[in-house]
Amino acid sequence: MTQALFDARNIARSYGGVTALNNVSFAVFEGEIVGLIGPNGSGKTTLFNCLLGQLRADGGTVRLRGRDVTGWRANALARAGLGRTFQLLQVFGGLSVRDNLIVAAQEHIATLARRLFAPRTLGLDEQVEAALERFRLTALGDAPAASLSYGQQKLLDLAMALMAEPDIVFLDEPAGGVTPSMLDEIGEILLTLNRVTGTTFAIIEHNMDFIMELSDRVVVLAEGEVLTSGTPEEVRGDERVIEAYLGG
Amino acid sequence: MNAQGFKRLALAAILAVAILAPLGLKNYGVYLLSLWALYAIAAQGLNLTLGYAGQISLAQAAFFGIGAYISALATTAGMSFWLALPLAGLACFIIGALIGFPALRVQHHYLAFVTLGFNVLVFLVLRNEEWLTGGTYGVANIPRPALFGLSLGGPLAFYYLCLALLVLMTAMFWHIVRSPWGRAFAALRDNPERAASLGISIVTYTLLAFAIGSAAAGIAGAAFAPLVEYIDPTPFTLSLSLAFLLMVVVGGQGTLTGPFIGAALVTLLPEWLRWTEGYYLMVYALAVMVLMVVCPSGLTGLFDMARRRWERSP
Ligand SMILES: Nc1ncnc2c1ncn2[C@@H]1O[C@H](COP(=O)(O)OP(=O)(O)OP(=O)(O)O)[C@@H](O)[C@H]1O
Ligand SMILES: [Mg+2]
Numbered sequence: 001m002t003q004a005l006f007d008a009r010n011i012a013r014s015y016g017g018v019t020a021l022n023n024v025s026f027a028v029f030e031g032e033i034v035g036l037i038g039p040n041g042s043g044k045t046t047l048f049n050c051l052l053g054q055l056r057a058d059g060g061t062v063r064l065r066g067r068d069v070t071g072w073r074a075n076a077l078a079r080a081g082l083g084r085t086f087q088l089l090q091v092f093g094g095l096s097v098r099d100n101l102i103v104a105a106q107e108h109i110a111t112l113a114r115r116l117f118a119p120r121t122l123g124l125d126e127q128v129e130a131a132l133e134r135f136r137l138t139a140l141g142d143a144p145a146a147s148l149s150y151g152q153q154k155l156l157d158l159a160m161a162l163m164a165e166p167d168i169v170f171l172d173e174p175a176g177g178v179t180p181s182m183l184d185e186i187g188e189i190l191l192t193l194n195r196v197t198g199t200t201f202a203i204i205e206h207n208m209d210f211i212m213e214l215s216d217r218v219v220v221l222a223e224g225e226v227l228t229s230g231t232p233e234e235v236r237g238d239e240r241v242i243e244a245y246l247g248g
Numbered sequence: 249m250n251a252q253g254f255k256r257l258a259l260a261a262i263l264a265v266a267i268l269a270p271l272g273l274k275n276y277g278v279y280l281l282s283l284w285a286l287y288a289i290a291a292q293g294l295n296l297t298l299g300y301a302g303q304i305s306l307a308q309a310a311f312f313g314i315g316a317y318i319s320a321l322a323t324t325a326g327m328s329f330w331l332a333l334p335l336a337g338l339a340c341f342i343i344g345a346l347i348g349f350p351a352l353r354v355q356h357h358y359l360a361f362v363t364l365g366f367n368v369l370v371f372l373v374l375r376n377e378e379w380l381t382g383g384t385y386g387v388a389n390i391p392r393p394a395l396f397g398l399s400l401g402g403p404l405a406f407y408y409l410c411l412a413l414l415v416l417m418t419a420m421f422w423h424i425v426r427s428p429w430g431r432a433f434a435a436l437r438d439n440p441e442r443a444a445s446l447g448i449s450i451v452t453y454t455l456l457a458f459a460i461g462s463a464a465a466g467i468a469g470a471a472f473a474p475l476v477e478y479i480d481p482t483p484f485t486l487s488l489s490l491a492f493l494l495m496v497v498v499g500g501q502g503t504l505t506g507p508f509i510g511a512a513l514v515t516l517l518p519e520w521l522r523w524t525e526g527y528y529l530m531v532y533a534l535a536v537m538v539l540m541v542v543c544p545s546g547l548t549g550l551f552d553m554a555r556r557r558w559e560r561s562p
Contacts, residue, residue, distance in 0.1 A: 052445065053444070054441060054444075054445070073444065073449075073451075074441075074444035074445050075443075075444045075445075075446075075447050075448055075449045075450065078444070078445055078446055078447035079447045083445075084445050086441070086442065086445070090439055090441070090442040091442075092434065092435050092438040092439060092442070092443075093438060094434060094438055095431070095434055095435065095438070099431055099434075102428075102431065103428075103431045103432065103434075103435045103443075103446065103448070104446045105446075106428045106431065106432070107432070107446065107447035107448050107449070108447055112452065115427070115428040115429065116423075116424070116427050116428070116429050117427070118427070118428060120426060120427065120428070122428055160446065163446075164446070164447065
């Protein structure tokens with residue numbers, strides 16, 4: 001079996017006395033789109049936060065390309081090639097759209113000292129313009145991010161997660177609160193990136209149609225444990241999955 | 249005119265006024281202007297820490313004091329001022345970075361208390377460690393420097409030294425806030441969690457914000473010592489830290505011109521209000537209260553409002 005690009009084993013986490021994650025293992029292979037689904041409160045966001053350094057796990061190991069990255073800080077993981085978005089969209093409202101995109105990639109360029117004396121855009125101009133175009137934000141490049149509509153901010157949020165060209169991108173509900181037409185657009189962008197650029201994705205989503213169509217493989221979380229995983233078809237037909245959603 | 253052009257014009261106007269202002273003033277007036285320039289440097293530093301990086305500090309006077317004592321002790325011992333000045337900046341840069349560590353754990357009013365504690369600590373060291381600082385006797389006969397054999401001993405010459413320092417430091421801050429560092433500071437202030445997820449090191453930039461801000465206070469303090477020629481611990485108490493905070497907030501935090509205006513108000517306004525006799529502090533306090541309620545973004549915010557209104561009118 002090939003080595004997983006990203007391999008988390010036995011991740012545990014509790015809040016006070018409440019167990020949010022009970023020995024969850026979660027692997028992602030190069031080039032995959034993995035869906036992570038589960039009822040509200042099943043621990044999906046907690047898992048992402050433990051994997052990406054926002055939360056400290058109580059136990060477990062995380063490997064990236066076989067390298068042990070357990071306990072690394074979020075910024076170190078980002079620089080090692082992990083990108084992400086958050087469940088609640090998070091752009092820097094006071095910065096312009098362009099600056100949001102640049103700041104999303106700048107720490108991957110040169111050293112700290114060199115960045116102080118580097119040109120303002122750090123040579124990212126082309127990449128920024130390409131991102132603006134891809135997410136149809138070109139006309140808004142100089143506007144403060146806070147002035148954008150929710151949908152546009154959601155696109156910007158996604159564009160930021162992709163700016164540093166991460167090896168694997170974790171998205172927490174990219175379809176949340178998005179209009180149907182924009183949903184198609186986001187799905188298309190993700191597929192293109194996956195098929196053309198080879199970007200690997202792990203995506204938390206409640207929108208079943210969206211995630212089932214996009215994913216190569218789906219992992220189901222329920223009450224802090226992996227209930228099952230398989231192809232979208234397998235998971236769709238699984239009695240336990242239906243029960244977990246209805247029973248929750 | 250766009251906001252950028254307006255900013256440049258404002259800075260140029262301030263510089264022109266600052267160059268011409270001392271001409272025709274008596275010694276005391278020139279002294280006040282020098283004090284303004286040095287306070288503005290320290291306020292610029294705090295403005296980076298607070299206004300751009302979003303970290304409160306009530307220890308700016310401590311760094312001003314540390315810079316002043318390093319400069320005073322070094323130059324009275326025979327070291328050149330031109331060596332003592334960067335030395336004071338470097339020392340405060342390092343101590344400032346150390347003071348940044350608590351900011352990695354606590355924020356807002358907790359951080360205010362931590363930095364306040366540091367200010368008290370430094371004051372006590374300055375007062376009690378007589379062998380080093382001269383205690384309450386202070387350090388006297390602090391020499392004023394010369395530059396290329398040109399004495400900067402006169403009030404006017406020394407003022408222009410302070411002003412040159414201010415211009416230099418402002419240019420440095422202008423560069424920093426417009427550089428990728430400035431963008432990282434802004435991102436961190438806005439949303440540390442998101443910033444970290446994009447590879448921005450909270451540790452590095454928080455410590456940097458404190459270190460740079462403190463270094464500015466150290467450099468200002470280093471020039472303050474020869475300005476007053478005699479120092480003791482009294483100026484470097486919490487009330488000066490609060491005054492620096494006031495300069496930044498009243499001037500308009502997160503703007504380059506704010507600290508100039510804030511420092512001018514805090515240094516000069518009490519003098520101009522002297523004709524109100526015993527009431528000047530009250531008038532002053534009231535004016536600050538009104539300003540903060542009407543325009544929390546400070547005086548530069550007020551000017552911005554006026555500019556936009558003026559642009560809209562035909
Ligand atoms: N900061 C917190 N403090 C205490 N309990 C928390 C905290 N965050 C999450 N929890 C609890 O941990 C469990 C898992 O929450 P989590 O947010 O990971 O679920 P989720 O699968 O992402 O849910 P959703 O689909 O609603 O986003 C829930 O029971 C939740 O109440
Ligand atoms: Mg969630």
